[in-house]
Amino acid sequence: MINTILVPQGAEYQAVCRGLSHVTGQQPKVIPIPIGRKSLHQFLALNCQYLNQQVLLMGLCGSLNQRYRVGDIVLYQDCIDQKNLQKCDRSLTTDIYNRLGDQVSLVKGLTSDRVISLAAEKNHLHEQSGADVVDMEGFAFLEFFQQLETSVAILRVVSDDSLHDIPDITSAINRDGSLQPLPLALALIRQPLSATRLIRGSLKGLKILEKVAYCLASP
Template structure:
């Protein structure tokens, strides 16, 4: 049974709701630097070369074809000019189980929240990526350097055609969210905030469902 690694907060809670048996779930901070620091500090507890790691969570779409609620399976993840491949065997196993429920994608990890539709289009053009997250590359890099097989399943929570609020200022250096700056960012852009909330709720529901599907049948 793989160890699940998922961003702390709502995503972690959604994954836990989807599990019916005891399963090792590790909550990680938001943001690449915070993730790297956290995993390095906890590596003695996390070290288990015999285990596989399944990274789960939400992501943003960079292309029209990927809509809110779509389940995606990473083949690789890019950060700036660097590329990390997901484990081919583990990824193929997940793809076989999920079949028509999932799309194979190239992911991009960003240091900040990608909030405008214009920037999403730009990033998709220069990176050739399909979706964007804030933790994927750092997590892949850490575990793969430790010789652990890693795969990544995420759910789209915002599409490529609309803006979402800029939440970058609400994220602490330790990867936690600050409630007041978060609220201010949402209030400043109420339409975008409503869209983000609806997309997140939909994405979290699907994240819970795909977790239940994968682990209830011991598919991974």
């Protein structure tokens, strides 16, 4: 059904690969991508011009809507940035929804150029845009592949809710879209309670991401 899966590099990529490692038979190709809109756009232009079939973006996301909590699986219908909207392929999205059934929710995504760390800002963005979840790659992904007329979908797992603050780790993201360990550690140390919440949410989200990858690709 899906030829290629793109996943942010690091823990998210590793989780998807672990899930697929348990699948017998043919598996989708998994490509690690940089974090963030600008670095992703550059990466896609250099490496993904040839992808012209069915491509799925997977990973973690943050909730903007109190309805969606840590561990929830969400499937994008569309994604916005501050002004524009890009739609996911309806047929591919429907196929994924039917395969995963009741365990997945259809949502509207928002792509940000930075980590949305404050609960108050999450709630404001939800009220302002109507978006349910936030990420840092979705809009650029859809924008790029729309030009190639490629069938694309976005499937993510919520790793932080809209009710609590998380540490602002934007400064730990390098220009090339990689996470810098030392700035990341410093950002977490400055806010130990919210850091603990983020780590727990991320670990839960990664376990579910692994299971979803397996369910999606298993015969």
